[in-house]
Amino acid sequence: MKRSARDNAESVRTITRRAALLGGAQLVFAGALVLRMRTMQLAEADEYRLLAEENRINIRLLPPSRGLIQDRHGAILADNVQNYRVVLVREDAGEPRAALERLAQVIPLSDAQIERAERDIMRHRPFVPVTIADRLNWEEVARIAANAPAMPGITPEVGLSRHYPFGPEFAHVVGYVGPVSEADLAERENPEPLLMIPRFQIGKIGIEREMEEMLRGSAGHRRVEVNAVGREMRELDRQEGDPGHNVQLTLDRDLQAFTMARLNEESASAVIMEVATGDILAIASSPSFDPNLFVRGITVADFGGLRENPFRPLSNKSVQGAYPPGSTFKMVTALAAFEADLITPDERVHCGGHIEVSGRRFHCWRRGGHGRMNLVAALSESCDVYFYELAQRVGIERINAMATKLGLGQRYQLPLSAMSEGLNPSRQWKRDRRGEEWLVGDTINAAIGQGFVLSTPLQLAVMTARLATNREVLPRLVHGIDGDDTAPPEYAPLGLPPDVLSLVHRGMWECANHTRGTAYSSRIVDESMQMCGKTGTSQVFSITAAERAEGIRSQEQLPWNRRNHALFVAFAPETEPRYAVSVVVEHGGGGSTSAAPIGRDLALAVQAGGLPPIEAYPQPQRNRIETMLREISIRIGPLGAPGSARSRA
Amino acid sequence: MSYLEYNVKHTPTGLAKVLHINWALVVLLVAVASVGFLMLYSVAGGNPALWVEPQMKRFAVGLAVMLIVGLVPLWFWRSMSGLAYAVSVILLLAVEFFGAIGMGAQRWLELGPIRLQPSELAKISVIMAMAAYYDWLDVRKTSHPLWVLVAVAIVALPAFLTLRQPDLGTALLILGGGGLMMFFAGVSLWYFGGVLAGGGGLIALVFASRGTEWQLLKDYQFRRIDSFLDPALDPLGAGYHINQAMIALGSGGWSGRGFMQGTQSRLNFLPEKHTDFIFTTLAEEFGFVGGASLLVLYLAVIATCVIAAIKARNRFASLIILGVAGNFFLYFAVNMAMVMGLAPVVGVPLPLVSYGGSAMMVIMLGFGLVQSACVHRPRERP
The missing domain is CATH 3.90.1310.10 (Penicillin-binding protein 2a (Domain 2))
Incomplete structure (x- = not known):
């Protein structure tokens, strides 16, 4: 291409100018990039560093x-x-x-x-x-x-x-x-x-x-x-x-094992407490289940079996089960009346088998009546009429207050699931919950632990411990954390009049040791181990007229789930109480026949620190007892002193 | 060239040419490529066989190509310009009809064992064609609308074909390269002002087309624009790349985390860490110092070229040098702006550093032309 020199020079000038112009623009742009880099890498570096760390580091x-x-x-x-x-x-x-x-x-x-x-x-x-x-x-x-x-x-x-x-x-x-x-x-x-x-x-x-x-x-x-x-x-x-x-x-491995074995797969529950400390040594609910199944993931079949079992193995009856305490409640009624000086120890009430109050007839468990009863005899023989009489004098509010004082109708601070509060009825409660007025008949029922009153086996054990010590004992389940024992609290005195309390003790002693006592057949002959006890039989259903007509007279003839609950509370030894025991056998028939024998075995076991000594039992019972203890012993292995080989296994 | 000049000046011939090669430029290019080798070694987790060795081989070939092209007289390349341009356009058309599809785009042409990316070739051939065109054109007609229109047509045809593949990044680079050539040749600045205004309008039009039947960009291109405008919008989707890139870059700090200590690249948070996003690894491992140093190296390449262009005193030579340098600038400027979140993610590699053959070959070919212009510059007789 021919081009004039002038054009050429002009072209070179243009290119040089434009090159310089664009070179400048490029420098400006590069400068902008550097500024941007500076902002990101110097001013905001920490922020981006953090983001990078979050990116790469997982916790x-x-x-x-x-x-x-x-x-x-x-x-x-x-x-x-x-x-x-x-x-x-x-x-x-x-x-x-x-x-x-x-x-x-x-x-x-x-x-x-x-x-x-x-x-x-x-x-x-x-x-x-x-x-x-x-x-x-x-x-x-x-x-x-x-x-x-x-x-x-x-x-x-x-x-x-x-x-x-x-x-x-x-x-x-x-x-x-x-x-x-x-x-x-x-x-x-x-x-x-x-x-x-x-x-x-x-x-x-x-x-x-x-x-x-x-x-x-x-x-x-x-x-x-x-x-x-x-x-x-x-x-x-x-x-x-x-x-x-x-x-x-606070539990004792061996005692718990013995208790569970003694309940023998019956639908029952038992609690053993140390009365001075409130330590729960055994708290058993029978029948039970294998918790290891749940850890592994229980099968539908196994779980269904547990749920449909009429003996409710999944329920912790010792704290979840609320039962009418029956005659084991009579100490409450007695203390309420005597504390208020509404009756003297020697005053006798005639039991003719029943009394009539406002047109209703209330029967004693003994149809023929007990005759003239004072407090000790009434407790020992569990005369209902005597307590009917007390009930009318003392009224429900005093009974309610005494029951609360003895630890009933309240939920304790324990690390256990689904604890029941039980029930201490009062006028207010009935009005609030039922919208009805309190009747004298309600008081009479409450006086013998029937009607609205409900207690758990643990509450009954606490009540017994408080009766034994006259102190505000509370149950304790945690002994220590990481080897540091927490000292049991010093429980405040309950303030029950000692003379009245010793009468109650006397009545309970006779109940378990006097020939006429309801728990006499469950007596302990070793005097150093004797217990003060009280049986209870709480009605679940009355025997109906129709059943009576069919000739059903006794509990054994009823279907299992209509029979009475059997209860027994006791503390031992009698002279210087150390342990409280409560036993509830669901639909067990009668306290003296099903609950008291278990209570005695437990009281002996806890006192002996192992299997109950056979010498503590009355001579005629020893053969039967020995067989039973041998069977238990085979089931749970040798029991021994604390920390025995089995405990460590 | 006048007779007088012919007598006063000469052009090196034979082996003497080697002495007149612009060795400063060679050294700078080797330095830039070495930064690339270092980073490719790092992102491969210390495995040289993965990326570094192939890249070194390619660069060696590229260096040889550059020197051979540089030793061929510039007039030969000028006369080849038209042919190169025609071949590029034909190859682009061939891609249109026979191209292999990869990553959702037709970019490759399989010619036996060779995989050719004609759009890369188009970049350099457009520069050559434009330089030849303006060398041929009467200088006084440069800003005449008709001749401007011809220039625009020369650039637009390959750019349009590339956009059809679709490869937005390369199409923009072709357009940008062509525009630079017109600028250097002295086209009136009013045209550029007009284009900028028109460009604004076009951008508005592109956005207006979104979701309609005549949509001008693919959905993924729109998404890239969205994630550019707000990377946080979709941190795991379209915005992921740019977010992670910015985290890597920002976390480098002043002097970086140290060679091979960049967690973002080593743990694969960075996308395309050996290709388009390799700058972020550099910035992460060597910090502001490393990033700025590479930028300085690049600017030194540009400066060397601009000086050579001014010294050339030959319209074709100056234009081709400035075109190649301008194209080189567009590459790294767009790439860096992209990883810093200043420009949308448009698939432009970092020249001579990113792993990849086609782009490197074309760049080295371009610098070959620059060398040719430098070597065959008429000189005073000694």
Whole structure:
């Protein structure tokens, strides 16, 4: 191209100018980039650094090991045992189906398990370990380990799982743990992140539930570096959590075992307390269940069986069961009347078998009547008419006040589930709850622990302990935390007049030791171990006219669930009371026949610190008792001093 | 060239050409490429076989191409300009009809064992064609509307074909390169003012077309624009790339986290960490110092070229040098602005640093033309 020199020079000038112009613009743009980089990398660097850290660092929780639950001598009631499981990592194992089938040749796996495992595996990313089976035994673990080279991506792992070595014996008190449920999370306002860990277990009932915070401990954590898809690259640091606290209960392992065995799968419940401290030594509800089933995940069939059992094994009858206390309530009525000076110890009331009040006839349990009764005799022989008379003099409000004073009708501060409050009726209560006025007949029924009055076996034991000590004893279940024993509180005096109280003791002593006492057949001949007791028989249903017409006269002829509840309360030894016992046998017929014998065995066992000594029983009963004790002994093994070999097993 | 000039000046011939190669530019390009090798080594987690070795081989080939092209007289390349342009357009048309589809776009042409990306070739051929065109055109007609229209047509045809693939990033680079050429050639600034105003209107039109039958951009391109405007809008979707890129860049701080210590790239939070987003790894591991240093290197390349262009005193030579340099600038400026969240994510690699063959070849070819212009500059007789 021909071009004039002038044009050429002009062209060069233009290009130079434009190049300089654009070069300047480029510098400006580069400057803008530098400024932007400066802002991001210097001014906002911390913010971006934080975002980068959040990107890469994941916090993984380390579940703490759960605190142990022990009896008063240190026997472990709830333990953590190693649980072997087998996990599969898909990216190492290859095709899951084939890998699972190879595994199934080594350990038993059902088709359902394989299918579920396969679903689980496919739901997770290929590097996430998925549990295929757990609770493997040693042999299975060894077989997996031996076959490891042939099964890449499949490894045995060990974790901790809750175990209750004594199974049913402590099921109701200690309770059990289970996986965190939606409901568990819903009832907490700010659920701890720990609870979100898959398979994490928390207490569901009993001590396990009520002392959950104490037992759980706090989570540790590890900070791990993860990549964009969440694969763990390395561990940055690790802080172990604090294990949960060990909770030592006031319970005595051996005594609890004996009590459970003595209740002999009947629908019954019993409580043994130390009267000075309020320590609950045994608290039994029968029949029971194996809490270990729940930890593993109970089958529908097993659970259905427990729920449909008419003896209600899942219910903790000792605190959940509220029963009319029957004649065991008579001490309350007596103390209320005597404290108010409405009757003297020597004043006798004639029992003709019944009395009539406002046109209604109230019967004594003995149709023929007891004749002339004073307080001691009325307690001993459990004369109803005597107490009917007291009831009319004292009125329901004084009875109510005395019942409250003796610890009835209230919920104690104990780490137990679903405790019942029982019921101490009053005028106000009836008006509020039933919209009816209180009647004299209601007082008369209440005086002998019938009608509206309801008490739990634990409340009856507390009442007995208070009668024995004249102090405001409260039940205690926690003996210490992490080996630090908490001293039992000094209980305030109850302020019952000592002379009246000693009359009541006398009546209770006669009840259990006098020939005419209702519990005479359950007497103890060893004088150092004798007890003061009171039987009770509380009506559930009256025998109907129709049944009477069919010739049904006695309890034994009625169907089980219509029979009377049998109750017995006692403290022992008589001279210097140390222990209180209460027994309720649901639909047991009569207190003196079904409850008192159990009460005596328990009173002897707790005093002897082992099996009841046969010499304490009246001669004629010894053969029968010996057979029974031998059977129990075979069932629960040797009992011995605190911390016996069995306790430590 | 006048007779007088012909007698006073000469152009190096034979082996003497080697002495006149712009070695400063060669050194700068090797330096930039070395930064690339370092970063590719890092993002591969220390595995050189993954990206570094192929990249080194390509760069060696590119260097050879540059030197060979540089030793061929510039007049040859000028006469080849028309042909190169025609071949590019034909190849782009071929992609339109026979192209392989990858990542939702037709970009590749399979010619036996060679995979060709004609749009990359188009970038350089448009620059050549424009330089030749303005060299041919009477300087006084440069701003004449008719001749401006011809220039626009030369640029728009390959740009349009590239946009059809669709490859917005490359199409914009072709348009930008062509526009720069017109600017250097001296087209009246009024045209540029008009285009800027028109561009604003076009952007409005593009947005107005969204969701209608005549939608001008693909949905994913719209989403990229959305995520550019507000990366936080969709942190796991369209905004993910830019968010993670900015986190990597910002977390570098003053001096960075150290070589191979960048968590964002090492743990795969960064997308396309070895290609379009490689600058973020550099900024993360070497911080502000590293990022700014690379920028300085790039600016030094540009400055070297601009000086050469001014010294060339030959319209075609100056234009081709400035065109190649301008194109190079567009590459790294758009890429850096993109990873810093200043421009939408438009798939433009970081020149000579990002892993990838086609772009590197075209860039080295362009610098070959620059070398040719430098080598064959008429000089005073010694």
